Amino acid sequence: MKMTPAVLIIGALMVFWASAFIIVGIPSMTMKETPSEIWRQLTPEEEAGHRLYVINGCSYCHSLYIRVSDWDIGAERIAESGDYVGVEPAILGTERTGPDLSQEGGEHPEDWNIAHFTNPRHTSPISLMPSWDFLEEREIRALTAYVQALGGKAADVRQARQRQWKTQAVAAYSGGLDRNVEWLHAQVPEVWRRMPNPYPATEAALQRGKRIYQQFCINCHSPIGDGKGSAEPYLSPPPLNFTTLRRHVVENRYIGGIFYYQIMNGITGTAMPYFKKHLESEKIWDLANYLAVSFVGYTDANIEPRGIDASYEGAWRNSYPPPGTEAK
Ligand code: HEC
Ligand code: HEC
Structure with a gap:
């Protein structure tokens, strides 16, 4: 066949319509109008947040539909088209530069989201997500409301849980230092409260801990551990x-297991996230030693009774005086 301009134009149009049918036609035909069991109507504020999600191109980095093999919480319940009934346009996205957001609602409390949207580096120091601080406060709130609604009724359950624990966390914090630390440590199971850090606090371990701290914790807990990072307001x-913990550590003698448990699981209701998906066990123990040595001034590393044996112990000896025996 001879390649005339007419053949070229018709051919190009056919390719265009075929791709448009595959990319737009088939998905819109398969979107169901029957709500799924977790679907609920969005409130006007959440809808405003959805507009902002579309306008600001969040879908260039985030999906609202996950593959079962992915790590993000969306994989705990794979999104169905019935989750997005009435959402116009429902941009589910295929780019996964950032985590999947289909079950994001209630993953973090509101204050975390507001800090994160204002500047993602406040809560996630090495994040490449852009800041949205050019938005008005009302818009940041709408975006937060929308993100908190992702996951529908399942997200509402998680949100209610966040709010319930937040009431307790704020009450404990308002009750002063002793009450707060007591409350925080009471959330840690007994076996962890009596578990020393099994890893030695060698120079190398402390350097590793410091590096992880700078990547994940620094803008909340601050470079000197006093909690006055850029996210604090x-x-x-x-x-x-952390620098206020010394007296409590002296009374309890152990701190490694407490730090480990809190870093691994986060503290529901507060902005403190869980790190079990980001950090392997040894990294969390190294972090716990770093916090203890640098900010509390004492570590229980490698003392008895050892709940867990570290894979290495070397010749390291704990030179931190056991609490209570130091000179007054
Ligand atoms: C350039 C890519 C990019 C864009 C655009 C982007 N994000 Fe992100 N987002 C990320 C990355 C990477 C992370 C993970 C690091 C972090 O927590 O900031 C993330 C994290 C998040 C999280 C936290 C997930 C979690 O639970 O840890 C939320 C919520 C979120 N983004 C919402 C949005 C919204 C809403 C928009 C649009 C206003 C947006 N993102 C635009 C890359 C992006
Ligand atoms: C988004 C802010 C934020 C980030 C990021 C963050 N934290 Fe926290 N952290 C908090 C808040 C808020 C609390 C709870 C304060 C309260 O209830 O008084 C907390 C509490 C803790 C506790 C509890 C200590 C105790 O004695 O009970 C530990 C340990 C801790 N954080 C370690 C870390 C480490 C390590 C990282 C980084 C891997 C980190 N945090 C990242 C905000 C954050």
Whole structure:
């Protein structure tokens, strides 16, 4: 066949319509209008947030539909088209530069989201997500409301849980230092409260801990561990000031297991996220030693009774005086 201009134009149009049918036609035909079991109507504020999600191109980095093999919480319940009934346009996205957001609602409390949208580096120091601080406060709130609604009724359950724990966390914080630390440590199961850090606090371990701290914790807990990082003005309760913990550690003798448990699981209701998906066990123990040595001035590393044996112990000896025996 001879390649005339007419053939070229018709051919190009056919390719265009075929791709448009595959990319737009088939998905819109398969979107159901029957709500799924977690669907609920969006409120006007959440709808305004959805507009902002579309306008600001969040879908260039985030999906609202996950693959079962992915790590993000969306994989705990794969999104169905019935989750997005009435959402116009429902941009589910295929780009996964950032985490999937289909079950994002209630993953973090509101204050975390507001700090994060204002500047993602406040809560996630090495994040490449852009800041949205050019938005008005009302718009940041709408975006937060929308993100908190992702996951429908399942998200509402998680949100209610966040709010219930937040009331307790704020009450404990308002009750003063002793009450707060007591409350925080009471959330940690007994076996962890009596578990020393099994890893030695060698120079290398402390350097590793420091590096992880700078990547994940620094803008909340601050470079000197006093909780006055750049995120602090947004958060209630504010990030913990580690330097105030010494007396409690002296009374308890152990701190490694407490730090480990809190870093692994986060503290529901507060902005403190869980890190079990980001950090392997050894990294969390190294972090716990770094916090203890640098900010509290004492570590229980490698003392008895050892709940867990570290894979290495070397010749390291704990030179931190056991609490209570130091000179007054
Ligand atoms: C350039 C890519 C990019 C764009 C655009 C982007 N994000 Fe992100 N987002 C990320 C990355 C990477 C992370 C993970 C690091 C972090 O927490 O900031 C993230 C994290 C998040 C999280 C937290 C997820 C979690 O639970 O840890 C939310 C919520 C979120 N983004 C919402 C949005 C919204 C809403 C928009 C649009 C207003 C947006 N993002 C635009 C890349 C992006
Ligand atoms: C988004 C802010 C934020 C980030 C990021 C963050 N934290 Fe926290 N952290 C908090 C808040 C808020 C609390 C709870 C304060 C309260 O209830 O008084 C807390 C509490 C803690 C506690 C509890 C200590 C105790 O004695 O009970 C530990 C340990 C801790 N954070 C360690 C870390 C480490 C390590 C990282 C980084 C891997 C980190 N945090 C990242 C905000 C944050």
